[in-house]
Amino acid sequence: GIQVEQSPPDLILQEGANSTLRxxxxxxxxxxxxxxxxxxxxxxxxxxxxxxTKQNGRLSxxxxxxxxxxxxxxxxxxxxxxxxxxxxxxxIIQGAQKLVFGQGTRLxxxx
Amino acid sequence: xxxxxxxPRHEVTEMGQEVTLRCKPISGxxxxxxxxxxxxxxxxxxxxxxxxxxxDDSGMPEDRFSAKMPNASFSTLKIQPSEPRxxxxxxxxxxxxxxxxxxxxxxxxxxxxxx
Numbered sequence: 001g002i003q004v005e006q007s008p009p010d011l012i013l014q015e016g017a018n019s020t021l022r023x024x025x026x027x028x029x030x031x032x033x034x035x036x037x038x039x040x041x042x043x044x045x046x047x048x049x050x051x052x053t054k055q056n057g058r059l060s061x062x063x064x065x066x067x068x069x070x071x072x073x074x075x076x077x078x079x080x081x082x083x084x085x086x087x088x089x090x091x092i093i094q095g096a097q098k099l100v101f102g103q104g105t106r107l108x109x110x111x
Numbered sequence: 112x113x114x115x116x117x118x119p120r121h122e123v124t125e126m127g128q129e130v131t132l133r134c135k136p137i138s139g140x141x142x143x144x145x146x147x148x149x150x151x152x153x154x155x156x157x158x159x160x161x162x163x164x165x166x167d168d169s170g171m172p173e174d175r176f177s178a179k180m181p182n183a184s185f186s187t188l189k190i191q192p193s194e195p196r197x198x199x200x201x202x203x204x205x206x207x208x209x210x211x212x213x214x215x216x217x218x219x220x221x222x223x224x225x226x
Contacts, residue, residue, distance in 0.1 A: 030212045041200060043217040086154070090211040096167065099144075099211040101154040 002027045002091050006102035013077055014110055021072040021105045023087035030090045030097075032063050034072050037084040037104070046072070046085075077109045113137070115218035117203050123224045129191040132221045134203030135184055140216075141209045145178055145188050146202040148220075154202075160186065161209040193225045 003026040013019055023032070034046040047054050047061040049070065054061055058078075063070040074081055084104040091098055116135040124130055136143045144159040158168040160180045171178070175194070180186040190197055200220045206213030 048214040
């Protein structure tokens with residue numbers, strides 16, 4: 001199956017800093033999503049982005065499907081951005097649909 | 112519009128007891144997923160349904176786990192008998208598109224502790 005690797009595993013920043021999180025995947029995918037799991041455990045959709053670039057406020061994401069990676073940008077970080085960021089990729093193999101999550105990047109924003 | 116609704120939010124039970132977790136997907140969504148999250152294994156897909164029909168249950172850990180979706184607005188995940196190693200957060204998610212390629216929306220999770 002497809003391997004999904006996220007980097008860095010941990011990131012500690014001061015409030016106001018910018019950050020870039022990366023998601024690499026080992027083969028072609030049908031879609032890619034980014035999620036934020038906040039400190040209370042809720043999994044929140046950020047982007048559904050099989051290819052191209054999307055922006056939502058201080059967050060933006062770019063997926064380059066041909067090169068098998070996606071980037072999540074967070075600008076002007078706030079303490080509420082803390083949590084774990086997951087990417088998840090969906091693919092079809094031998095007629096079966098699969099969805100795989102990366103292990104996540106734990107982001108800590110200090111005031 | 113209401114999101115995915117799960118209950119209970121927290122459950123503490125003793126080993127050997129039956130546990131039933133419940134999920135109401137987003138209205139109109141065609142696929143429903145049950146995930147388990149632990150520190151050791153991360154997010155694992157247990158089973159998913161398309162139009163109320165189980166499609167892939169290869170992630171269900173063993174026969175003690177069962178899931179049903181009697182109609183488009185309700186699903187249950189049952190563990191009988193429960194064991195301490197089942198302690199985890201169980202998430203339900205749904206998508207509008209059938210299968211795993213649609214945009215996934217999660218419920219708030221059910222945190223299960225088996226003593």
